[in-house]
Each structure stands twice: as C-alpha cells, then as structure tokens.
Amino acid sequence: MWQGFPIQPEQASTIARGVDHLYYFLTAVDLFFTAVIFLTVFYFAVRYRRRSPQDKATQIEGNLPLEALWTFIPLVLVVVMFLWGANLYIRNSRPPTAAMEIFVVGKQWMWKLQHPEGPREINELHVPVGLPIKLTMTSEDVIHNFYVPAFRVQKDVVPGMYTSIWFEATKTGRYHFFCNQYCGTNHSLMGGYVIVMKPEDYQQWLSGGVRGESMVSSGAKLYEQLACITCHGTGKGPPLVDVFARPVKLTDGTSVVADEVYLRESILYPSAKIVMGYPPIMPTYKGQVTEEQLLQLIAYIKSLSSGEGKVTK
Amino acid sequence: MEAADVQGGSLPRINYLNAGYSIKSWLLTTDHKRIAILYLFSITFFFFFGGSAAVLMRLNLVEPQGALLEPATYNKLFSMHGIIMVFLFMIPSIPAVLGNFLVPLMIGARDLAFPRLNLLSWYIFIIGGFFTLYAVLTGGVDTGWTFYTPLSTTYSNTNVISAALGVFIAGFSSILTGLNFIVTIHKMRAPGLTWFRLPLFLWAIYATSVIQILGTPVLAISIVLVALERLIHVGVFDPAVGGDPILFQHLFWFYSHPAVYIMILPSMGVMSELITAFSKKRIFGYKFVAFSSVAIAAISFLVWGHHMFVAGQSIYAGVVFSALSFAVAIPSAIKVFNWTATLYKGSVSYQAPMLYAIGFIGLFTMGGLTGLFLATLAIDVHVHATYFVVAHFHYIMVGGAVMGYLGGLHFWWPKITGRMYPDGWARLAAAVIFVGFNLTFFPQYILGYLGMPRRYAVYAPEFQVLNVMSSAGASILGVGYLIPLVYLIWSMRYGPVAGPNPWGAKGLEWQTPSPPPTENFEETPVVTEEAYAYGTEETQVA
C-alpha cells in the first residue's frame, strides 16, 4: 500500500481480508472489461473513421453466436460474483457463539455504548484484540448506522428494533467509526473511535475508571423497582427463568423464540403475543423505560437462562 | 459542419416556431414541439439551480472542517441538489424534452394522443417545481431526497411537507407523460411502421414510460403517508405504535430504484440513434437492443432491496435482491457490446453528438461495472452509503444520462431550432465535460472504499487530498456545462441554417423540414423499410 496515499482502509478485522479479496476480484474484472470496451471503441474509432464523404459503411445485421457469447460470459461472471459475495455475507452475518456482547444506543447525535461489566462510553468503544465482539444496537430517535471502515462492517440502527453486527479485531489501534445513515443536522459529527487494546490492557481499562454497575445487576434492580417479580415470580405471569432463546407457546397456538425482539415487544406491547395459559393482565411499560433500561432488563432476563455464560462472564 | 455551411438558405417559411409569437401562443399551446421547448427551458433552469448547490457543496468540502458552510446549511444544499436534480431535471430530461419533441415525429403522427393532457403535464410539473422551490426558499428541507422516516416524519424541523408535496405533484406530471407516450406509440404509428421498424429510441421511451406509470404512484402514496404522519404525528411508519420505518424504504425504493432507469433508459435510446447516424450503419443486433430495454424495465422493479442490504432487511431478502440485481447487468452489457459492434466496419465521423455518445459509452461502462460492487452483498456491507455509491450513481446519472441528454440535444438541435451550433465549441465542451467529470467523480470511488460516508458536511482529515481533487474537477465540470448554454443560445439566432437533414440520418423526423411545420408532416408518411436502413440509398442533404 502507498504510504500517505492509501487506496483502502486498514485491514483490522477477521473479515476485512475476505472482503478485500472479493473487491480485488471485482476490480480486476471491471478493469478488464473497461479496457476491452475502451480499446475496442478506440480501435474502431480510428480504423473506421470516415476518410472521405464517399466512404461507405458495410451493413451488418447482427451475429447470433456473438450475442450469445456476450450474454453468456457476463452471466457466468455475475453468478460467480453473486455466489462469492452472498456466501461471504451470510458467513459474516453469523456472530460466533463466543462473542462478547456490547450494547449500543444511537441518538441524535451521539453514540452511547455499554459493556456487559457495566462501563459506559460515549462515542468511544474500547475492545480487546482477538475476541469476537457482537454489538446489539437500537436507536432512540431516527435511523442511524454504525460503520467501522477498518472492520468492513456496518448496519443501520433502527428505532423500534434490534440490529446487530459483529467483528473480531486483529490489530490494536484506533479506528474511526461513523454514523453512515443520514440522521439530521450533525450527522457528520456523529462518530468516534474504536480503540482496540491488548486483552490485558482491556482488563486494566475495565478495572480502572468509573466501574459502574454491570448490565445484569442494573437490570435486576430495575426488575425489582418495576415490581416484575409480583407476577413473574408467583405464577400469575409466565416465569422468566430459562425463557430466553427457548420457544414460547402462544395463545393462538403458534410459538415464537423468546429472543431480544420478542422480549422487547413483550415489555412494550404486552398484549401483542400472550403466552399460552396466562391471562393478558400485564400493563405496558412503554414510556416508562428507556432504550438503555430495556437492554438492561433483557440482559438480566438472559442471565436467568442456564447455559448462558457469556453475559455474566 | 461542412454540410450546413454549404447550405446557407433560410428557414422554412412556415414552421412551428413562427406559428405564433404571443406569450399565449406558447403558454396555451398543445403542440408537442412547443411543449418540449417549454420543458427545455424549465429543466435547464432547474439543472443550473441544482448544479449551483453542488458547486457550493464541493467548495465546502475542500477543507475537512467545512470551508464555508454550517452543517445545517450543507444538509439543506445536498437535499435540494438531490430533490431538484432527480425529480425536476433527470426524470423529465430526455422523456419530456426530446421524447415530447420526437415521439410523434418518429412515428409519423401529427401530435401525441392527448395534446391537452401533455400541456397539463407541463403545468403540473411547474406547480410541483413551484412547491419545491418554495420549500427551498423559505428555509429549505434537510431530509435528503430520500425522505427517510422517522427523520422526515418526526424529527426534521424543516419544510418537509412543502417539498414532499412538490415531489408528489411533479410525479403526476411524469405519470401523465408516460401514459401519453404509451398510448401514442401503441395507437398512432404511421402505416407500415411495425414494432420492429421503430427507432430504438422509441423502444427505450416506451420501456421508460412503463416504469413511470407503474412505479411513480407507489412513490406518491409513500410521500402522502409521510406527509400525513407529519401532520397528525402518528402513522404507519411510526415505531411508537409498532409501525415500521423500513416499510417506507421498501415503498420508496420500489419507485426510486426503477427511477434510475427512467433516467438512463432514454439515454440508451439516444445512443442507438447517435451511433448509427454517425457510423452510417445499421444497429448491430436490433432485436437484442430493443428487448434489452424492455428487460431492463421489467427487472428494474425486482431489485430495489439492494438499497437496503444494511438497513435491517432480512438476510434472505438480501440474498434474493442481490441475485436479481446482478440480473440487470446482463441486458445493460448486451447494449454496450452491441453499440461497440455497430462501429465495426462503419464509416464513423466525429461531430459533437458522436463525441458525447462515445463519452457516454465510456462513463456508462465504468458506472455500470461499479454497480456490480454494490450488488455484491459482502462488498456492499462495506461501501454502502459511502462516496463509492455517490461516484457510482453519478457515473450513471451524470456520466450516462446527462451525456446522453446533451448528445441528443446536440443531435436534434438543428431539427428543433432549424439552426446549427458551432461544432468546434461543441466538441470542446464535450471534451471538457468528460475530463471534468472523471476528475470529479473518480476520486470518490477511492474515497468510498476508504470509508468516507456520504452526506458529510465535515469529514476526517485523512480524506482531504481526494476531496480537493474532486472539487477541482467539479469546477472544470461546471465550466463544461456553461459552454453549451452559451453557444446553443447564440445559435438560436446566429447559427447557420441547418436544412432538413444535416447529418444525413435516417428516421422519419429527418424527412420533414427543420424546424417542422405545426402538423409535422404535409402528408402522413408511409414506412417501407427498417429503422437505420443506411446503405440502401445514400440519404443526402436536401
């Protein structure tokens, strides 16, 4: 790479290299066809220029084999591009099971991030190198987008739903992240740095500074404050132990997996999907809990599920 | 242009231009040729209006911290640039100006099927333009041309409703124009003019019209829903009642992706006319070029999801939309190859329109091929909404569609006005535009891959070098666009008289005087040969 005049961002995540290889392939194909078209046009332009007003063109209707050829070759190439790109995309969309989960809330015009152990950050994200990190993201107002060019990942951050990306940094350093979905006046200022540290430095960073409460214990406190326990611990409402990631049977006979989206919906719109065997008595908590508190509650409910070592680790 | 010089002479005594000189004779005309002129003036105004916003934006981006504008102002400028250029310039450009002028001429008809509807379309367009300008002049709008919710419905405190109304109204103009063309091409063709004898420009215009009538209403309803939600503070895109902001993106892109083909398809049609006329040769593979227009129009409706690969759309939908997006590359490639092959063994001359045509092939090739990056899922996840996208669509819309529009305008200018422009200046302008364009937009591909997001008023310092290059190119490009404005206006009065067929081109429009009489043809022509029947008998300058 040229120093001082880079043509691609640093490759700082496990998926960056794969994306770049695909990019090189497409660039090569593009350059080849651009060259073919340019040179052919140039050659014809010179070779068959009109030399005198009497010049006659040779009339040609077309050529079927040629048409077939230049339909077939691009077709094969785009099928290769599609399969390669889709394969990489699907693989990159699945976070590894061991990923550490960090929660991200976007609002006009700042990023609020919270580590499972509790520390909160604004417009900065400290992560250890070599560990898969999964970001679970939502927005308080408009659509934002969390984009780290050095990691080759981005995803819109949409109000009313959870989206996620994951990455595993391969190099320590400071990498720009941006809001990449236009979100109003100070859109271009809504960014910051991902700071990738050696694991031991990360541990030190975690223990230094204001420690704060872990997500789970904040969630547990909220759980108590909002008196969830009066129903969900007494049989009036469905128990929440071991509910996360399990299929839940609903009154209409269908079942859903109790993921983050379902838990969020059940707290905000409790009567939308009622668990079979329970009356629809839960009041809505819309307007009473913030997006961040919702994430804490969900983290707590997750921690109630066995085999769920990651969040409480 | 030696032909025109030799000619001298004077304009035909009676033509559509001197059929009346009063303001009323223009503002109440139902003559498709005069309506085309009305559109020409209106969209030229909007082009330079929208272009000046682009100049200010590029100036601002010379420095990372913004050289002269507040972010809020910058946001309004790019929103205005997008809205005006897309809805008030590009969409009407070739269809409403060249299409209006040429569709009846090319099929040997006296006018479009619904002349008054045609005039009404222009008035609707002007009213839409008025609302948009009103929004701009009374504080602007800062949502981008995409009007994404909930920013547009809830959080923006600018003139969203007025701008949305402008887009909504202008949309109806587009629908009615498309409707008029479809009916005209179906029902008004001269005797003997079968579908496979139609000039390829008309195939392209027909395909475009299909997109206009089937796509635009979906944009209209989504804009109405945005406006309603803004008015009553609740609606179907509102997450607070369980609504889905991503639904808006689906409805918006269902129109707005095909809209890109509303811009480029007519330009492709112009290419087929220019390349054949200046190589004095039949088009290579007529049916392939014709059907590829229809194929592009049809497939264009199946690919909109590639704007939403990182929007929270399902992964399955992403994969499907990616596959379908690649499909659209095939007919586009077929066209480029056929144009290139048309040059083979031709007798190629290089007047200004042909230079624009060759510029188009180059820029469209680069724009089209970089589209493949964006259809490729894994790469799009990196370059989505970066300057790579900005570069790509400018290569298509400006490098492709505007080059085609200017090429067509230069080609048919002698038919429209009866006079020639100075060819030397026109060639110079084509060259300046080509160079300026590449200098402006090529660096943006690299910026995009480096990760510079679009719609940024201020940016990270590492992106500065390429931004300065781009801004320098923009100033050349700006000059390039001003040159034709000068000599074309000059030629309307002082240009040499062109005669009916200065290029020795085939096609019914060249068989009537320039400028044509109000009723187009003295007698309804009878068509006995294929389009582009060059070489059968030498069409000489009359």
Place this chain on the structure above:
Amino acid sequence: MHSSNNALAGQFDDLEQQHEASSLGMWVFLATEIMFFGGLFTGYVIFRNLDLPAFEAGSRLLNVRIGAFNTAVLLSSSLTMALAVRAAQLGKKKALVIFLLLTLLLGLTFVGAKLALEWRHDFIEGLVPGLNWTFNGPDAAHLELFFCFYFFMTGVHAAHMVVGVGILVVLIIMAGRGKFSPQRFNVVEMAGLYWHFVDIIWIFLFPLLYLIGGRY
C-alpha cells in the same frame, strides 16, 4: 372535452383510433391507480399479519352494518353508471341524465354515510389517531396502527369518490346541453371506468377492514 364541435380531434385519423386511444389511456391510468393503492395494501398485509389480534379487535370496532350498506350503495351506483354509459351509447339523452343523476346521488350517499355516521362516530369515541385518540384498552398502540390504516385507506378512497362526484357533476351539465351522441360518448365511458374502479377498491376495503376480524 373537445373544443371544436367536431367529434374527431385533429391528431387522430378516425373515430375508432380516437376511441381505442382513450380506452387505452384510461386503463393505463387505472393501472397507476392500482399501484397507488398498492402501497397501502402492502403495508396493511404486513401489519395485519404482525399484529393480528389488534387488527381483529380493531376490525370489530367498525360498524359492519354501515359498511355492508355502503357496499350495496356503491354497487348500485356502479349499475346506474353502467346504464348511463349504455344510454350514451344509444344516444338516449334523457336516460343518460337520469342515470348520471342517480349515480351522483348514490355516490353522495356513500360519502355522506361514511362521514356522518362512521367517521363522526369514531371521532366521538376517540378512535381517530392523531386527532382524537383516547382508546386505552389492551394493545392500544397496535390498535392505533390499525386505525391509521383504516383512516388512510378509507380517506384516500373517499377522496377518489369526491373527485368522481365532481366529474359526474360536469358530465350531467354536459349531457344536459346535449354534448354527447353515439359518436361522442368517450368521456362518459372513461368516467364510467373510473367510477367502477373506485367501486372495486371498496370491494376490497370492505372485507379487509370490516370483516377480517370475524364477527362471531
């Protein structure tokens, strides 16, 4: 619609070409209308499936009797419109005026019933999102979404009805002045196509909004 007294406009060769062109134009316009409503139907399909209980509950809050009555009114107006076109084809001026008047009357009945009986009632009950929303039963948020769809869909439909009523008024005046003949009835026919189309939209809105929740 033609300023000259001649039934044939200058750009056409004969009446048949003119008639074919206007039919094609009108049908193409109706195709755009289908796509216009299509955006609303798409949203409806999605949220009806995502929030089924709320949409069923919302559907049950609508007055099915008025809905069915209005459906019958609109279907009758389609019949009278079809008969009006027939009268124009046969050159029966008086029958044409009478059938157009009947159509107008039925159209006004529909809009009137919608406005005075349904929307006014919804407003009093606090079921109008954004303007007067006081519902606080179970799943009020998703119910509000249903009512957004209800008002947007019936509102856009009613707007089309109002346009249709305006067209009818113009037609009645023109018919009264004897502007139509068996050679010149395109305008009546095209207006008829529009009117029937608006009817068809309602044919779908009625079950989607009023019936889909089930009344059992």
Place this chain on the structure above:
Amino acid sequence: MPGHIVPKKLYFLVFAGLIALTALTTGVSFINLGKWNAVAALAIAVCKASLVVLFFMHLRWSSGLLRVVVVSSLVWLAILIGLTVGDVFTRGWIPVPSSWETQTQQDIR
C-alpha cells in the same frame, strides 16, 4: 361507432350477483372458520371485482391489449407486495444470535 352494447338484463343479473356476494361475505364473517375467514372474504372480493371488471367495465368485450394492461398491473402489485412481505417475514430467521444458537438447536433436537 358506439362500441359494444350490453343488454340491460345482463347488467341487472351481474348486479344481483354482486349484491348476493356482498350478503354472502357479510354472512360468512359471522361464522368462525378460523384462518379460512380471511381466505373466504378475499376470494369473494376477487369474484366481485372480476364481475365489475368483466361486465360493467366491458373488459370481456375489449381488446387483448387492455387485458395485458390489467394483468401487468396486477403482476406489478404482486411484485410490490410479495418482495416486501418476503423481507418482513424472514427478518427474524437469521442471524441467530451466537449466544443461543446452540441452545435452540438442542431444543429442537
């Protein structure tokens, strides 16, 4: 050239059919058919719309071109609804968050 003239009787017949179908669809909604209520309601609506299009709007006697216009607008409507709905209802399928991917697999087993 007044075009095709339809006998009055046919119009009244079609009208009677339309009213009968309206009564039917309203009646059916009072019977619990589960999922089939929606299917029945839409099927009846399609029948009614076809009657109006074919007879009142004369499509039965119109050229093939007009039928192509009608059919293509319906195809495009299907594209709009189909692909949009296809996204919304597959959003939850993947990505299975890493933390519980293995668990759900165990549950299924």
